[in-house]
């Protein structure tokens with residue numbers, strides 16, 4: 001049995017009898033704990049484990065839920081705890097076993113690698129139809145493939161994809177505001193995937209819930225399992241498909257308790273919406289049969305942070321803590337650069353004040369990866385070990401690799417790079433820019449040669465980047481795409497590409513047709529190299545990169561490859577930050593390339609944790625989205641600037657929720673870094689008012705703590721005696737308790753050993 005004394009709000013939720021309960025909670029208020037206790041209480045009251053279902057959104061959340069269930073006194077295997085995708089998949093499996101659907105040949109694909117051939121096939125099939133070629137680029141690359149999957153995830157999550165069967169491509173494209181070419185790809189992909197209701201060629205994680213609902217709609221004889229209790233954690237991540245599956249499960253009777261925080265909705269792109277934390281829940285579960293209950297006090301955030309977060313979110317947000325969370329603001333002059341120095345200084349000082357040897361208590365949460373350039377550089381300078389979470393370190397990002405590659409082309413030498421492993425990503429990024437199509441072993445060979453002799457990059461340029469791409473044969477899709485395409489690039493055709501050994505200096509190709517004109521990107525690269533090469537010894541790296549970005553139309557490149565405005569903006573910011581980094585260094589191109597390469601090696605050492613000083617625990621450098629559900633003693637949120645956070649083009653409400661999620665990860669200290677003392681978020685949080693009100697809340701919490709509950713071990717036959725002395729009965733824990741301010745010696749026989 002758990003020793004955790006539940007709060008009155010938690011107890012009220014556990015005692016409520018309504019068939020559908022929506023728990024509207026603040027961050028860190030014990031949502032998962034409460035749901036686990038609800039399951040434990042049912043088990044104690046005799047509900048068989050098989051009649052309880054817990055649904056979560058991630059493996060981490062499942063683990064957390066199982067831990068809380070164990071804390072509440074129940075072994076891990078007692079209750080079914082599943083993600084929605086896993087649960088839907090288990091339903092489909094059961095229907096196959098029962099013979100309701102034919103799943104004998106359905107392939108279960110788990111990675112983009114496994115899905116890629118099918119996506120590429122759909123792109124080719126849609127392109128072959130020819131109708132939308134003038135308005136859409138049917139490119140075969142991973143970025144495009146990911147965009148297609150992202151769009152599918154959204155359309156399936158919102159169940160909007162269902163309309164595609166009843167509409168023409170142009171009608172659907174108009175309705176969803178999508179390019180017709182993209183819609184034609186989606187249609188081809190779904191046609192290849194699903195032959196009929198319950199008959200699937202292949203399924204991936206994003207399909208299970210959607211396919212379950214489609215199968216249920218087409219097969220009304222299928223019965224779903226019945227549960228006495230369904231608990232749904234992280235309800236703020238719910239989308240229409242999850243909601244409808246839950247509605248079907250709940251229609252069999254029993255109780256549903258869903259818990260979430262409307263201000264943690266940050267995945268509207270995948271179909272989540274704050275309405276599900278209110279009107280949509282109430283509508284879905286019937287007027288007379290549901291209720292909303294609060295969890296309004298946080299166990300994580302101290303009073304100052306709770307009050308400030310409440311002001312940001314326009315809601316009541318209180319705290320149980322007797323220690324405050326200190327919230328401070330670091331003002332900096334500019335978005336990039338200055339803040340990094342201030343930050344590292346602050347970090348080192350704080351670590352010393354906290355008397356900690358490592359950085360495990362620290363997290364820096366980024367609105368988007370572009371800020372990482374200066375922060376990573378500063379962490380490296382200060383030898384602070386760090387781990388990157390939710391994005392790639394700037395050394396590994398395509399746009400930065402392209403910029404390094406361009407400087408190397410101007411220098412006609414890949415300065416600073418000493419191994420094939422270092423050269424390969426730069427060559428491949430340039431290759432993607434120019435749509436070079438080579439087999440993997442040729443990439444490897446080129447990287448090896450250039451690592452040995454960095455000047456050979458000039459042959460890579462003349463042989464691969466500065467020549468027209470060969471004509472591809474017309475695609476004749478037949479049979480299984482898996483056997484035709486294997487990895488990130490379309491299967492090479494030996495008669496068209498024959499890569500010379502770079503070390504021989506040989507630039508002769510056996511291509512069959514070179515009449516095709518240079519693609520705009522190759523042509524722009526050629527023009528840039530021609531224009532800037534003569535300036536390489538006169539201009540600094542920063543100036544060369546600035547001019548290269550303009551000549552290459554890099555923002556347009558970002559927009560073409562990253563079809564989502566949000567991603568394209570992120571790439572543009574990242575490019576801008578790297579160019580500024582080069583400018584600040586005031587180095588010539590060759591020296592700057594050397595510096596970046598050696599900084600990269602230091603970064604790898606610090607990130608691998610191998611050579612960090614005194615084997616210190618690393619700091620977490622995380623995107624806000626990847627920090628959701630986690631907590632750290634010290635949280636730093638840089639980049640509060642009117643240009644960066646909130647992003648001017650993004651949805652203002654979702655931007656505000658992003659900051660709310662980031663800020664509420666902090667336990668003892670939150671540092672907000674801004675270039676503007678009047679930043680709208682700082683004004684909304686009104687820290688001086690929050691600090692003033694926090695004092696009273698802290699005193700109240702300390703007084704309450706001094707008067708906590710003490711649970712007694714009262715034998716059944718002595719219960720009347722305990723009651724007469726003033727003990728009270730807790731119906732949820734089924735235990736007698738007294739206040740710590742009562743006369744303890746009167747209860748000596750029943751006190752726990754530590755009292």
Ligand SMILES: Nc1ncnc2c1ncn2[C@@H]1O[C@H](COP(=O)(O)OP(=O)(O)OP(=O)(O)O)[C@@H](O)[C@H]1O
Nearest residue numbers: 004005006007027028029030031032033299629630
């Ligand atoms: N009644 C309680 N008394 C003391 N601590 C509690 C109580 N309920 C929960 N906690 C603690 O509060 C912390 C947060 O709990 P939990 O993870 O359940 O919150 P949450 O609302 O799900 O958090 P998040 O905002 O990350 O979703 C945990 O350390 C948990 O043990």
